[in-house]
Amino acid sequence: MKTNRETSLAATKTTFSLPAFHRPNRQRGALAVLALLLGVLQFQLFVSTALAESSTVRKSGGAQPWSVQVDRVDPGDVGLELSFGAAIYENLLEELAKTGQFKQLFRNGDRNANDDPRLLILKTTVEKYTPGSETRRAVTTVNGATKLNVRIQLVTREGRVVLENVVDGNVRFIGDNLRATHNLAHNVAVTLKRSTLPEQADLVPEQESGKMPKWNQVRTVVRSPAIPIDLNQGKETGTLQRRSQREVKAELRNVYCPLAGGVPCVGRFFGTEEWQPD
């Protein structure tokens, strides 16, 4: 009986002291949960940061990122409005800055770019341009689109093309005509972001690496009488014939000749090698 009473008393005491016992425990429990949540959050942040870093390293091949200098837009011979050239250039600078792909962005002519050892030059040539009308778009919905089509080239200082692509930028429904330049610049930035830029080692000239030059690939062409080039801004074609046992008949396409004199043109040879018996 005594034991029973003691037990019941103890139980009563326990019952009465339970809230007092639980209050600090509940607080401690809440703190623990909070700490646990914070820990999980921190871990997630760490993991995502590490993943992002590793993907960046993977994309850039573990090397330092490139800097890029945006060249002035070559309007070609498509009758591009003058304001469009400036708008494409400025929008390119903004959109490329947003991607964060490049270490530094330089404007055309920026003297600071001369000190950067890993510099690529972005050249933009307008290939097609369809002037549109905002009013026609608003009235008809299906007509009056402004369309731009440009060829972009990333070239090294030495003139080697490391990336070449054709990008569109249109405005079909809502927005003024200059909106096409913004869309174009955005598409260029996305294209560059998706592409893999080469390591420095990939850019060693073929002659230095001891390999025979292959045709159907990008080569630097020095403007000379031996290689007749019709200098019509981006639409040059020509032929190259090497007089030797191996005669190379190649057609020169997609040549980019900078406006400045004395700068080598950059082009792509497509052709075949033929064995010429003595």
Next chain:
Amino acid sequence: MNRNPKPSRQTPVTSLQVRNGSACLTLLLALCAGSIGQTQSEAQSPVPGSAIHVTHVLGFEGARHNATGDLKIQDGAVQFQRDGSSTAQVNISSIQDIFVEDEDKQVGGTAMTLGKTATPFGGGRVVSLFAHKKYDVLTVEYFDNSGGFHGAIFQLDKGQGQTFKKDLVANGAHISSPDDQATTQSTPEVKHENK
């Protein structure tokens, strides 16, 4: 047996829609007319040397996109002052080229666009026919202190571009071809496709 044709239940609703539509259309036309009237009164050639009200589209260092403000020439520099805000400026001697083009744009902005979309029976398209306005687009190409090239684009009321360009040239701005003085026509209604 009494089968008198009952009036359709749709009639009041349809008439309500028509009334709403016409009210919407009237409102939009009034807005459009007001906007055009306002711009026509503003579209006068500026007094040389005075500030002109412009919209900075992009490219002018230190100024926000699509910001409206005053553009003026002062102390050998082109200054753009946002409405009640700081001033961005560029030395006139660093200007390399100036172009003036015509541009035709819809007026009213996003609100007008939404209104036109909401207008029934294609009324918005009718409004669009009248709710457009011609602007001058002034493109100023200049170099910054590091030698970096910039292309700034401003939207001015029609007729102000040439006057401002002449002012800039008179104050020492370079232009590539002096015979380029005439306004370059950038007609948006060009029908050919350049390929």
